[in-house]
Amino acid sequence: MELALILILVGLALLGTATAVAISLRRRRPELEAPPEAPPQLPPEAPPRPVALEEEVAPDVEPEPVAAPEPLPVDLEPEPVEVVEPEPVEGPEPVEVVEPEPVEAPPAPVRPRFRDRLGKARSLLAGYVGSILSRSSIDEETWDELEEALIRADVGVGLTSKLLDGLRDRVKSEGIKTPPELVNALKEDLTKRLAQTDEGLHHEAGAPNVWLFVGVNGVGKTTTIGKVALREAAAGRSVVMAAGDTFRAAAAEQLGLWAERVGADLVRGNEGGDPGSVVFDAVERAAARGADLVLADTAGRLHTKVNLMEELKKVRRVAERPPGRLTEVLLVIDATTGQNGLVQARQFAEAVSVTGVVLTKLDGTAKGGIVLAIEDDMGLPVKLVGLGESPEDLVDFDPEEFVDALFS
């Protein structure tokens, strides 16, 4: 029997099943399935304020982790306990604000250069291109090797063919004869593509700017916020961090340690609480203090999880509201990510209108070529690059250096 036939018939019957499931789900949890005509019952825009305020605040005021017998050996200034000074919570605030003493202004980070970090990881690609360069003329093998280099950098089959087709045309029209010319032409093309887009991070005067960090699990959102905070503080901006990951174990503690490290304010909520409230409170706090920037962390989520993506949309809507001004929604992509990165970019962009990409972990052996595919598909610029786990391991994206490093 025809495969497609079976699939479609099965699919059909499954839709019946889906109906059954929908019916039973709605029975069990009426809020999940709103009648189709009525607008979906989204929770109200205003972040819901927990009612039992006293109860919720109390347990969290002492920031001492109860379970940890030892202070965690993080790179902290010697007086970690003194530094963490929870503000007396004013009024019915459901969130905890951890404000460090105005520590000495964080030192201007010594920024690693792209290539210093990338150097050791580049041998593989350098190997291919090296052997291409050593050829005397362009033959089929040259093309195969270029293809291999691009695919092994996670550029993807589709874009690789497209790039090489374009290159073949250029070989004809421009009379490219030697492999070095060929590699240069490809580099030029890649650089041009990446340079077309707007790579700057946006600041607007007059309101606390909000930068929202989103992405799948474990890519480096929280760490990137720590690094960005350091760098923005060094640029003279006062930063409030919003611990919008209320889900993952010890996520707020992790961000809290970063806040201490770089001398930023931290606003956190209750575990399992509403991330929108945390972001909202951070914005209000920033406005009250006249702070310039709110860096909002979110829980890692796979783009396939519909309810979590809905939650993220809600967080975005909250972040947009005055007194804050949402000026960046940054999608964090791990350089080791393969072709799924493109799907991630599409889904997150559709859900929360991403403004740029942060490419992390480029200090490893992975090449991060997926950002080329993302740029090609959606015109989404890479804005920042993560090159390590230390606070200063963050650089602006530089197309030329990125491509150079890819082919040097």
Next chain:
Amino acid sequence: MFESLSDRFEGIFTRMRGRGRLGETEVDGVLREIRVALLEADVNFLVVKGMVARIKERCVGADLSKSLSPAQQVIKIVNEELTGVLGGEALKITYASRPPTVVLLAGLQGSGKTTTAAKLGRWFKQQGRNPLLVGADLQRPAAVEQLRVLGAQAGVPVFSAGGDPVEVAAQSLAEAQRLGRDVLVVDTAGRLSIDAELMDEVRRVSEKVTPKYTFLVIDAMTGQDAVNTAEAFHATLELDGVILTKLDGDARGGAALSVKEVVGRPIAFASTGEKLADFDVFHPERMASRILGMGDVLTLIEKAEQTYDQAEAEKAATALAEGRFTLEDFLEQMQQIKKMGPISNLVGMLPGLPKEIKQAEIDDRELGKVEALIRSMTPAERVDPAIINGSRRARIANGSGTTTSDVNMLLKQFKEVQHMMGQAGLGGALARKAKKNKKGKKGGRFTPPSN
């Protein structure tokens, strides 16, 4: 939804229909498609090269069975090849004669080690053991706190201490003894394979605790780099197996294949979510189908061929094509499906289904509800649901022991199905295929390409 390898094959094979033989062009075409599919699934470039060569060898001269089309036959070969690589000898966890049995987790940053440690703790506990989680990541902010929270959720104690990971590892052995724990699961910091210092550190941790099992924890979304990571960790730690995480997403997970090829050790566990229960031993067959982007279609084909009445199926396809697919037909199809086994199993085999459906706990009894609904309709209503007005709704709900909103739901879904089928032009394509099928399909034989 059906943009899978099988579809691409169909394209190639339609050209050869009626000939029953596969020429060189077809074989090359098929192999090209396989290559692209594997690369798009993030299987490593070099691994793909080797696999394609092996598949070519097997396709050439393979006897084609009568019951499968050439396309299905090739898919079967590819699938067997993938399953062969992914599977092989499964890992059977045994315990050290002198406890504790030590399990060491290592991997890149953010791959899921800490979460997996807690999941393993829970798993060992379920096996009747007394595990102890060891927090040897003293590097990442709040890593130990994270493990403590997760350990508490799993009901498994956690040990850690300040200082040096190697020290903590050493102390954990004594702690296990003191607490009478017989399994140690050691969580380590994420590290890059090229970070010589940290790779040396994890090697020293390993030397201290002499693990019975060392697992590389790897993210299913990893691309081409997976092999570099696996090679380096294997060289340093001599892995016993791999744990694949974040399989709950839609990444094809070709990295699994690459890593297995490179390391040659089994993929022991699969992690499919952030909750501790989202964890299971690894199933190679499911992974093979997933990499090919087609669900467990082969099992599905087999089941369908055993149970599905071909004439019925073709009737339904034609009805669809001509836009007169009714609730009656719907009911009949559901009967057929039910013969194929529990719905939840079937759902798992289907490619491209939305996660909400796959993850929903599907109870076959719910299907019964849909049946009851349709059965409570008059024949006229089944053919033309548009006539179902308010009072008819109430009657149907009454007759089937459901509510009117259930009736609405069914009607709405059915309309969507009809619409979808119409839109995709699937009906038409199906009818054509069904007709072709009727002319009879012969078994064929691949002719070797003449090189």
